[in-house]
C-alpha cells in the first residue's frame with residue numbers, strides 16, 4: 001500500500017515518453033491535479049531520451065530525407081532501439097506515435113486509455129519519423145488536431161493530462177467528469193460564479209432560483225444550443241447516435 005492508498009501496484013497508470021527533450025517533462029504535468037497525483041503515486045511518468053540510443057560517434061538521431069526536400073527525418077534504427085528498450089510488445093499498453101497524420105484524439109479514446117495500464121508515447125521532431133519504424137512496431141498514430149506542432153511533446157502532455165484527470169481519485173468530485181464537453185455528445189453549458197453582477201452582466205436568474213429541475217433544463221438547452229451552433233458535426237452525430245439523443249420534443 002503506498003501513500004495514496006493504492007493497494008495494487010499493477011493499477012498505477014504508467015506513461016513512458018520517448019523524446020529528444022526529456023527535460024520538458026514533467027513540465028506542466030508536475031503541477032496542480034496531475035502533479036499532485038504524480039507525487040501521490042497514482043500514476044508514473046518516465047521520459048526517455050531517444051538520443052541515448054544513437055549508435056554512431058556523433059550520436060545522430062536524424063538524417064536527410066530520402067528523395068530530397070527540406071528538413072530532417074528521425075532515423076528508424078535509433079527510434080526502434082529506444083522503443084524496444086521501454087516497450088514490451090506483449091504489454092497491453094498502446095504504443096502511440098503523436099502525429100498530425102494520426103486519428104484525431106477523442107474523449108472516448110482518452111477514456112479507454114485511462115482505463116488501461118498506461119501508454120508508451122513517441123514524440124516526433126523535425127519532419128517526423130521514418131515510416132518503416134512506425135510500421136515495423138505497429139504504432140497507433142494519434143493527432144491532437146488539424147494543425148502542426150514543432151514536436152510531439154506538447155501533444156504527449158495533452159494526451160497524458162486528459163487521461164490522468166480521469167484516474168480514480170484525481171478529480172475532486174467523482175461526478176464532475178460526467179457533465180463535461182463530449183461526455184454526453186454535447187459541449188458543456190456555460191458556467192457562472194460570484195460576483196452576481198459583472199460589468200452590468202447578471203448571472204442568468206434561473207441559476208440562482210434554487211430550482212434544480214429548472215437549472216438542469218436550462219443547462220441542457222444551453223448545451224444543445226452551443227453544440228448546434230458551434231459544432232454542427234457533433235450535433236449531427238448526437239442526433240443520430242446518442243442513446244439519450246434527440247431534441248426535447250422527441
Ligand code: SAH
Pocket residue numbers: 097098099100101122123124125126127128129142143144145146147148149150151152153155
Ligand atoms: N512533416 C510533418 C509534421 C512534423 S511536425 C507533417 O507535415 O505531417 C514534428 C512532430 O511534431 C511530429 O513528428 C509529431 O510528433 C508532432 N506533431 C506535430 N503536429 C502534431 C499534431 N497535430 N498532433 C500530434 N503530434 C503532432
